[in-house]
C-alpha cells in the first residue's frame with residue numbers, strides 16, 4: 001500500500017482532550033496538518049481557542065470546546081455535539097493529565113524531603129488519581145457508544161513510561177495513576193476489539209511541555225532527565241507526532257492494547 005493511503009487521516013473526526021498544550025496540541029497539529037477535522041476539549045478555554053485559531057490559520061479544520069475530561073456528563077454532551085455536527089467520531093485522544101509534583105530525589109540525586117512518601121498530601125493523591133485515571137475512564141465511556149454505533153474507531157490514550165517503570169524524580173501518585181491507565185488501556189482494548197475499536201497508548205518519556213508548571217522546559221531539568229535516556233535528551237512534543245499518526249491511521253488497523261514508548265530508549269535502562 002502507498003504511504004498516502006496507509007497513514008491517511010484526512011477527514012477523520014478527531015477529539016483531543018487536553019489539546020490546548022503540549023503533547024495533546026502536538027497530536028492535534030499532526031492530525032490537522034494532514035486533513036483531519038479536529039476538536040480540542042480542554043479546561044483552558046482561552047488556550048484551546050488560541051490553539052484552534054492558530055491551526056485554522058495554518059489551513060486546519062480545528063475548533064475548541066471547554067470540557068473537563070473528568071466530567072463524564074460534560075464529555076457525553078460534548079461528544080453528542082460532535083456526533084451531531086459531523087455524523088461520527090473516528091479518533092479520540094484521551095490525553096488530558098496532570099503532574100503529581102517532583103519525586104523523592106532532587107535532580108542532583110540528593111533526597112528531596114518535601115516529596116518524601118510521608119509528605120505527599122491526601123489531596124494531591126486524590127487529585128492526581130482523579131484527573132489521570134477518571135479522565136481516561138470517562139473519555140472511553142463517552143466515546144465508546146458512538147464508535148460502536150458507527151462500526152469502529154480509534155482511541156489513543158496518553159499513558160507514560162511511568163506506566164511500567166519506577167521513578168525517582170516523579171511523584172509516586174503520578175506513577176500509580178499511569179500504572180492504572182496502562183491497565184485501563186489493555187482492558188478497554190480487550191473489551192472493544194470485537195466492535196472494531198482499537199485502544200492503544202502513547203507512552204512518552206519526559207517531554208518539554210507545560211506540565212508541572214513547565215519544569216521540563218527548564219534547561220537544568222532537561223539536562224537531568226535527558227541524561228537518563230540512552231538518546232541523551234528529553235522529548236519535544238513534536239516527537240510524539242509519528243506515533244500519533246500511526247495509531248490514528250489505517251497503518252495500525254490490526255494493533256490494539258499496546259503501549260508505544262516514545263522515550264529515546266529510556267525504558268531500556270541506562271547506557272553511557
Ligand SMILES: NC(=O)c1ccc[n+]([C@@H]2O[C@H](COP(=O)([O-])OP(=O)(O)OC[C@H]3O[C@@H](n4cnc5c(N)ncnc54)[C@H](O)[C@@H]3O)[C@@H](O)[C@H]2O)c1
Pocket residue numbers: 017018019020021022023024041042043044047067068069070095096097098099131135158159160161203204205206207208209210211212216
Ligand atoms: N510532559 C511529560 O513529560 C509527559 C510524559 C509522559 C506522559 N505525559 C502525559 O501527557 C499528557 C499531556 O500532558 P502534557 O505534558 O502535554 O501537559 P500540558 O500541561 O502541557 O498539557 C495538558 C493539557 O491538559 C489540559 N487539562 C488538564 N486537566 C484537564 C481536564 N481535567 N480536562 C481537560 N483538559 C485538561 C490542560 O489545560 C493542558 O492544556 C498527560 O496525560 C501527561 O501525564 C506527559
